[in-house]
Amino acid sequence: MPRVFVITGPSGVGKGTLIKLLRERVPELELSVSATTRDPRPGEHDGVDYHFLSDEEFERRVAAGEFVEHAAYSGRRYGTLRSDLERRTSAGHPVVLEIELQGARQVRRTLPEAVQIFIAPPSGDALRTRLIGRGTEPPEQVESRLHVAEDELKAEHEFAHRVVNDRLEDAVERLVALVRAELS
Ligand code: 5GP
Numbered sequence: 001m002p003r004v005f006v007i008t009g010p011s012g013v014g015k016g017t018l019i020k021l022l023r024e025r026v027p028e029l030e031l032s033v034s035a036t037t038r039d040p041r042p043g044e045h046d047g048v049d050y051h052f053l054s055d056e057e058f059e060r061r062v063a064a065g066e067f068v069e070h071a072a073y074s075g076r077r078y079g080t081l082r083s084d085l086e087r088r089t090s091a092g093h094p095v096v097l098e099i100e101l102q103g104a105r106q107v108r109r110t111l112p113e114a115v116q117i118f119i120a121p122p123s124g125d126a127l128r129t130r131l132i133g134r135g136t137e138p139p140e141q142v143e144s145r146l147h148v149a150e151d152e153l154k155a156e157h158e159f160a161h162r163v164v165n166d167r168l169e170d171a172v173e174r175l176v177a178l179v180r181a182e183l184s
Pocket residue numbers: 009010011015034035038069070071073078079080081098099100101102103104
Protein backbone atom coordinates (compact mmCIF):
# COMPACT_ATOMS: atom_id res chain seq x y z
CA MET A 1 0.00 0.00 0.00
CA PRO A 2 1.33 3.51 -0.81
CA ARG A 3 2.47 5.64 2.10
CA VAL A 4 -0.07 7.60 4.16
CA PHE A 5 1.17 10.77 5.91
CA VAL A 6 -0.78 12.28 8.78
CA ILE A 7 -0.08 15.97 9.34
CA THR A 8 -1.40 17.43 12.58
CA GLY A 9 -0.93 20.63 14.51
CA PRO A 10 -2.99 23.38 16.08
CA SER A 11 -5.28 25.58 14.00
CA GLY A 12 -3.32 28.56 12.68
CA VAL A 13 0.04 26.78 12.67
CA GLY A 14 0.17 26.87 8.87
CA LYS A 15 -0.60 23.22 8.00
CA GLY A 16 -2.57 24.19 4.89
CA THR A 17 0.17 26.43 3.49
CA LEU A 18 2.89 23.89 4.28
CA ILE A 19 0.95 21.06 2.64
CA LYS A 20 0.28 23.17 -0.46
CA LEU A 21 4.01 23.91 -0.84
CA LEU A 22 4.92 20.30 0.00
CA ARG A 23 2.63 19.03 -2.78
CA GLU A 24 4.15 21.44 -5.29
CA ARG A 25 7.52 19.86 -4.50
CA VAL A 26 6.26 16.26 -4.25
CA PRO A 27 3.57 16.23 -6.95
CA GLU A 28 2.69 12.54 -6.63
CA LEU A 29 1.43 13.21 -3.09
CA GLU A 30 -2.35 13.59 -2.98
CA LEU A 31 -4.41 15.32 -0.30
CA SER A 32 -7.39 13.43 1.05
CA VAL A 33 -10.55 15.59 0.92
CA SER A 34 -12.22 15.39 4.33
CA ALA A 35 -15.87 15.70 5.23
CA THR A 36 -17.05 18.39 7.63
CA THR A 37 -20.24 19.88 9.03
CA ARG A 38 -18.81 23.41 9.19
CA ASP A 39 -19.88 26.01 6.65
CA PRO A 40 -17.67 26.69 3.62
CA ARG A 41 -15.46 29.76 3.90
CA PRO A 42 -15.53 32.23 1.01
CA GLY A 43 -13.65 30.66 -1.89
CA GLU A 44 -14.01 27.07 -0.61
CA HIS A 45 -15.73 24.55 -2.86
CA ASP A 46 -17.62 21.36 -2.08
CA GLY A 47 -15.66 18.27 -3.09
CA VAL A 48 -12.44 20.30 -3.45
CA ASP A 49 -11.67 21.77 -0.03
CA TYR A 50 -14.07 19.54 1.90
CA HIS A 51 -17.16 17.45 1.36
CA PHE A 52 -19.56 19.79 3.17
CA LEU A 53 -22.22 17.64 4.89
CA SER A 54 -25.26 18.31 7.05
CA ASP A 55 -25.16 16.98 10.63
CA GLU A 56 -27.63 14.26 9.61
CA GLU A 57 -25.61 13.15 6.60
CA PHE A 58 -22.39 13.11 8.63
CA GLU A 59 -24.04 10.99 11.34
CA ARG A 60 -25.49 8.63 8.75
CA ARG A 61 -22.01 8.07 7.36
CA VAL A 62 -20.56 7.52 10.84
CA ALA A 63 -23.21 4.87 11.48
CA ALA A 64 -22.46 3.26 8.11
CA GLY A 65 -18.77 2.98 9.06
CA GLU A 66 -17.68 5.21 6.19
CA PHE A 67 -14.98 7.06 8.15
CA VAL A 68 -11.38 6.00 8.77
CA GLU A 69 -11.44 8.48 11.63
CA HIS A 70 -13.69 11.32 12.70
CA ALA A 71 -13.72 13.91 15.45
CA ALA A 72 -15.57 16.89 16.87
CA TYR A 73 -13.56 20.07 16.73
CA SER A 74 -14.69 23.50 17.93
CA GLY A 75 -18.36 22.52 17.72
CA ARG A 76 -18.18 20.94 14.25
CA ARG A 77 -17.46 17.47 12.96
CA TYR A 78 -14.62 16.43 10.66
CA GLY A 79 -13.66 13.07 9.22
CA THR A 80 -11.62 11.17 6.66
CA LEU A 81 -13.80 9.18 4.26
CA ARG A 82 -12.53 5.66 3.65
CA SER A 83 -13.74 5.92 0.02
CA ASP A 84 -11.69 9.07 -0.61
CA LEU A 85 -8.53 7.66 0.95
CA GLU A 86 -8.82 4.25 -0.75
CA ARG A 87 -9.52 5.72 -4.17
CA ARG A 88 -6.17 7.54 -3.98
CA THR A 89 -4.09 4.76 -2.46
CA SER A 90 -5.49 2.12 -4.79
CA ALA A 91 -4.47 4.36 -7.72
CA GLY A 92 -0.94 4.08 -6.27
CA HIS A 93 -0.63 7.58 -4.82
CA PRO A 94 0.88 8.41 -1.46
CA VAL A 95 -1.69 10.45 0.46
CA VAL A 96 -1.55 13.15 3.09
CA LEU A 97 -4.27 13.58 5.72
CA GLU A 98 -4.48 17.04 7.27
CA ILE A 99 -6.34 16.31 10.50
CA GLU A 100 -6.55 17.37 14.15
CA LEU A 101 -5.20 15.49 17.15
CA GLN A 102 -8.08 13.13 18.01
CA GLY A 103 -8.20 11.96 14.41
CA ALA A 104 -4.43 11.44 14.32
CA ARG A 105 -4.70 9.28 17.45
CA GLN A 106 -7.38 7.12 15.82
CA VAL A 107 -5.28 6.69 12.68
CA ARG A 108 -2.34 5.67 14.88
CA ARG A 109 -4.45 2.66 15.95
CA THR A 110 -6.16 1.82 12.65
CA LEU A 111 -3.31 2.59 10.24
CA PRO A 112 -0.17 2.18 12.37
CA GLU A 113 2.07 2.24 9.30
CA ALA A 114 1.06 5.84 8.53
CA VAL A 115 3.81 8.42 9.06
CA GLN A 116 2.73 10.90 11.73
CA ILE A 117 4.06 14.45 11.61
CA PHE A 118 3.33 17.23 14.10
CA ILE A 119 3.62 20.85 12.97
CA ALA A 120 4.49 23.11 15.91
CA PRO A 121 4.39 26.91 16.10
CA PRO A 122 7.53 28.78 17.17
CA SER A 123 5.44 30.15 20.10
CA GLY A 124 1.86 30.38 21.39
CA ASP A 125 1.81 34.07 20.50
CA ALA A 126 2.64 33.24 16.90
CA LEU A 127 -0.46 31.07 16.77
CA ARG A 128 -2.73 33.81 18.10
CA THR A 129 -1.28 36.39 15.70
CA ARG A 130 -1.70 34.06 12.73
CA LEU A 131 -5.25 33.00 13.58
CA ILE A 132 -6.37 36.61 14.06
CA GLY A 133 -4.47 37.79 10.96
CA ARG A 134 -6.02 35.05 8.81
CA GLY A 135 -9.43 36.59 9.50
CA THR A 136 -11.34 33.43 8.58
CA GLU A 137 -12.95 32.91 11.99
CA PRO A 138 -15.07 35.20 14.18
CA PRO A 139 -13.39 36.19 17.51
CA GLU A 140 -15.19 33.53 19.58
CA GLN A 141 -14.00 30.82 17.16
CA VAL A 142 -10.44 32.16 17.43
CA GLU A 143 -10.62 31.83 21.23
CA SER A 144 -12.13 28.35 21.00
CA ARG A 145 -9.39 27.22 18.59
CA LEU A 146 -6.65 28.69 20.80
CA HIS A 147 -8.14 26.86 23.76
CA VAL A 148 -8.04 23.54 21.86
CA ALA A 149 -4.48 24.39 20.73
CA GLU A 150 -3.26 24.38 24.36
CA ASP A 151 -4.09 20.67 24.61
CA GLU A 152 -2.87 19.89 21.13
CA LEU A 153 0.53 21.41 21.90
CA LYS A 154 0.90 19.10 24.91
CA ALA A 155 0.60 16.10 22.57
CA GLU A 156 3.60 17.03 20.44
CA HIS A 157 5.76 14.32 22.06
CA GLU A 158 3.38 11.59 20.78
CA PHE A 159 4.61 12.18 17.24
CA ALA A 160 7.54 10.44 15.61
CA HIS A 161 8.29 13.55 13.55
CA ARG A 162 8.05 17.23 14.45
CA VAL A 163 8.50 20.26 12.23
CA VAL A 164 8.55 23.76 13.75
CA ASN A 165 6.96 26.28 11.40
CA ASP A 166 9.28 29.20 12.14
CA ARG A 167 10.51 30.37 8.73
CA LEU A 168 8.13 28.96 6.14
CA GLU A 169 10.80 28.04 3.62
CA ASP A 170 12.87 26.18 6.26
CA ALA A 171 9.81 24.29 7.47
CA VAL A 172 8.89 23.28 3.90
CA GLU A 173 12.46 22.05 3.30
CA ARG A 174 12.31 19.87 6.41
CA LEU A 175 8.89 18.51 5.50
CA VAL A 176 9.92 17.73 1.91
CA ALA A 177 13.08 15.96 3.15
CA LEU A 178 11.08 13.89 5.61
CA VAL A 179 8.44 12.88 3.07
CA ARG A 180 10.99 12.07 0.38
CA ALA A 181 12.96 9.92 2.82
CA GLU A 182 9.82 7.93 3.64
CA LEU A 183 8.91 7.55 -0.03
CA SER A 184 12.30 6.33 -1.15
P1 5GP B 1 -10.71 24.06 9.51
O1 5GP B 1 -12.09 24.34 10.01
O2 5GP B 1 -9.74 25.17 9.91
O3 5GP B 1 -10.65 23.74 8.04
O4 5GP B 1 -10.20 22.75 10.26
C1 5GP B 1 -10.24 22.68 11.65
C2 5GP B 1 -9.38 21.51 12.12
O5 5GP B 1 -9.93 20.29 11.66
C3 5GP B 1 -7.95 21.57 11.59
O6 5GP B 1 -7.06 21.27 12.66
C4 5GP B 1 -7.93 20.51 10.53
O7 5GP B 1 -6.65 19.91 10.40
C5 5GP B 1 -8.91 19.50 11.12
N1 5GP B 1 -9.45 18.57 10.12
C6 5GP B 1 -9.69 18.78 8.80
N2 5GP B 1 -10.14 17.66 8.22
C7 5GP B 1 -10.18 16.71 9.18
C8 5GP B 1 -10.53 15.31 9.19
O8 5GP B 1 -10.91 14.70 8.20
N3 5GP B 1 -10.45 14.68 10.38
C9 5GP B 1 -10.03 15.30 11.52
N4 5GP B 1 -9.95 14.57 12.63
N5 5GP B 1 -9.67 16.59 11.54
C10 5GP B 1 -9.75 17.29 10.39
